[in-house]
C-alpha cells in the first residue's frame with residue numbers, strides 16, 4: 001500500500017475579487033474551497049490514476065472532518081489522527097489581480113498524539129511505500145522526518161521524500177527510495193547553481209552519496225531529470241499547454257511517478273507519467289483528473305531520453 005503523510009493539512013478558501021481594499025468591506029466575485037496539503041495532493045493524484053493509497057496525518061475540528069469526509073467521498077482512503085482541541089487550519093487565498101495569502105498555523109499536536117501517529121507507522125512493511133511531503137508544523141519537533149524515516153527504514157518500507165532543506169537532508173541517512181527536489185530546492189541545498197543539466201547531475205550525485213537512491217529533479221516548464229540508483233539518467237521535456245495554476249504540480253508528479261512505477265516497474269514510464277501528471281495539474285485549477293493526465297501522457301511517453 002502507498003501511504004501519504006500530511007502533518008498540517010489545510011482547507012484553502014480561495015476568494016477572487018476585482019480589487020482588495022484593506023480596512024473596508026470587500027465583496028468576492030467567486031469563492032471555492034479546496035483541500036490543501038502536499039501529501040493530500042499526492043493522494044488525490046494517485047486516486048485519479050486508480051492507485052490505491054491511504055492519507056495519513058493530523059486533523060482537528062470541523063475543518064478536519066471536512067477534509068476526511070471530502071477525501072473519502074472522492075475515493076481517497078484516510079487514516080488521520082484526530083486531535084481533541086483546535087481545528088485544522090483554513091488558509092485564505094485572495095486573488096485580486098495580485099495574490100495575497102493568509103496561512104494559518106494549524107492546531108497544536110500534543111506529544112501523546114504524535115506518539116500515537118508514530119506507533120501506527122510501526123505497522124509498515126516491505127510491501128509499503130511512505131510518502132513524506134511538505135513542511136513540519138511548528139508544534140512538532142524538527143527531527144520528526146528523521147524519526148519517521150528511521151521507522152520506514154527499519155520496516156523495509158520504501159520512503160519517498162518531497163521536502164526542502166534540512167528536512168530533506170535529515171532523511172538521507174535512512175536511504176530514501178525516491179526524493180523529488182525541484183531545481184531551486186536542489187540549488188539551495190548546496191548553495192550552488194543548478195541551472196544546467198550538468199550542474200543538476202553533479203548535485204544529484206552528492207545527494208546519492210549521502211544516501212538517496214533515485215532522485216527526480218523537477219524543473220517546472222523545463223521538464224524533469226531522473227537519476228536512478230544504478231546511475232542511469234533519464235530526461236524529459238515539459239508538456240505543452242497553458243498554465244492555469246501550477247500549485248501542486250510537484251505533488252502530482254510524485255503521484256504520477258509512483259502510480260506508473262507500481263504498475264509497470266519501468267522508470268522511463270514513471271518519468272513520463274510523472275511529467276504528464278505535473279503538467280496536467282499546472283494546466284488545471286486543482287489536481288488534474290485521469291483523462292487529462294492520460295491525454296498528455298500519450299504525447300509525452302515517447303519523449304523520454306536516456307542521457308546517461
Ligand SMILES: Nc1ncnc2c1ncn2[C@@H]1O[C@H](COP(=O)(O)OP(=O)(O)OP(=O)(O)O)[C@@H](O)[C@H]1O
Nearest residue numbers: 182218219220223224238248249250251275278279
Ligand atoms: N508550466 C508547466 N508546463 C508544463 N509542465 C509543467 C509546468 N509546470 C510544472 N510542470 C510539470 O510538473 C513537474 C513538477 O513541477 P514543478 O517543478 O513546478 O514542481 P514543484 O516546484 O515541486 O511544485 P509544487 O511544490 O508547487 O507542487 C515538472 O517537472 C513538469 O513536468
Ligand SMILES: [Mg+2]
Nearest residue numbers: 162182250251
Ligand atoms: Mg514541490
